[in-house]
Amino acid sequence: MPATAMNHFTILTDNVDETIKFYNEFLGLESGERPPFDFPGAWLYAGNTAVLHVIGGRALPESREGVIDHMAFSATGLIETIKKLERHEIDYSLRQVRPSDPWQLFFFDPSGAKVELDYPSDEPTPKK
Incomplete structure (x- = not known):
């Protein structure tokens, strides 16, 4: 049975509120319904x-590196995000x-x- 789509990523954090604010502000993700788990x-x-x-609410690993390198999302508004x-x-890096x-x-x-945020190739880019 093949996978049909990516479902979600899970990240661990020692500051849930700061993480929510970051993803809301920079990716426009919104908090929504979540099952009543016994952890924040x-x-x-x-x-x-x-x-x-x-x-x-969990101890973070000392080394934050693993086999997954990054998560990527499609986006618009490259100049505004930069x-x-x-x-x-x-800090950020931009490449095409x-x-x-x-x-990217x-x-x-x-x-x-x-x-990683991916923007269409025809998006305006910042002046260097």
Whole structure:
């Protein structure tokens, strides 16, 4: 039985509120319905889909590296996102492999998870 779609990512954090605020502000994800688990956390939604599960209240691993390198989302508003990252002094990298490929914007969330936002190739880009 093949997988038919990506369902969600789960990240661990030592600051649930800061993590929720970050994903709300930078990705536009909204907190939504979550089962009544016995640990702190949130489910963050893109539209009607809970794409990111945030779990708090657990010890974070000392090494935050693992076999998953990053999570990627489709997005719009590249210039606005870059300006917001700069206002918050969040380091980022922007690349486009070929002119017809999407723009890839990489940065890290407050817990150290690597985030990629993919923008259409015809999105306006910041002036260098």
